[in-house]
Amino acid sequence: TDQTVSDLLKRDCVKQAKHFDQHAKQLSELKSGDIVRMKMPGETKWSKAVVSSKVASRSYKVEVNGRFYRRNRKQLRSTMEPLQEIPFKMDEDDLTVLDNLQEQKHPPPASSQVETSTSPPRSQLPPTPQTTELSARPPQEATITEIRTRHGRLIKPPKKFDIEL
Numbered sequence: 001t002d003q004t005v006s007d008l009l010k011r012d013c014v015k016q017a018k019h020f021d022q023h024a025k026q027l028s029e030l031k032s033g034d035i036v037r038m039k040m041p042g043e044t045k046w047s048k049a050v051v052s053s054k055v056a057s058r059s060y061k062v063e064v065n066g067r068f069y070r071r072n073r074k075q076l077r078s079t080m081e082p083l084q085e086i087p088f089k090m091d092e093d094d095l096t097v098l099d100n101l102q103e104q105k106h107p108p109p110a111s112s113q114v115e116t117s118t119s120p121p122r123s124q125l126p127p128t129p130q131t132t133e134l135s136a137r138p139p140q141e142a143t144i145t146e147i148r149t150r151h152g153r154l155i156k157p158p159k160k161f162d163i164e165l
Contacts (some may be wrong), residue, residue: 027074028052028078028097030051030054030060030073030076032051032052032053032054033050033051033089034050034051034078035048035049035050035051035078035079035080035081035082036048036050036051036062036076036077036078036079037049037076037077037079038062038064038069038071038075038076038077039075040064042113046077047064047065048064048079048081049062049063049064050062050063050064050078051076052068055070057070058072058073058074059071059073060072060073060076062076064163067083
């Protein structure tokens, strides 16, 4: 009976494989340098990746944003789009903010003379131009007819409700 049970299990396994293979397609081989898409751990979006090398028959080593991952071929989708890395651009404003941050982290060395400032408290200082501009503007009233979605689309009520008395 042990022989019959193992024979039945093998027969069922072969039968299941036969039915699976009827509708399964063979995935194409990936070469080093191919652009693919893969899901990053914990994310739902497909990120662009570059195939680094083939590790095993169905396993590939891919690079995403400088990090390497090992993925099964079923988890990789080949794509025809070029790999375009978004260049990081800095404006002059960004550079001044960066300089200010660096100055805060690394203050200039203290001189031998200790300077004491006798500036009045903030409450006695005149208002800065930014605060006067904000206080000079009247508060913007939100019109009831202009409602926007969180994506910025304007929602207009139906014309049948546009009753003017």
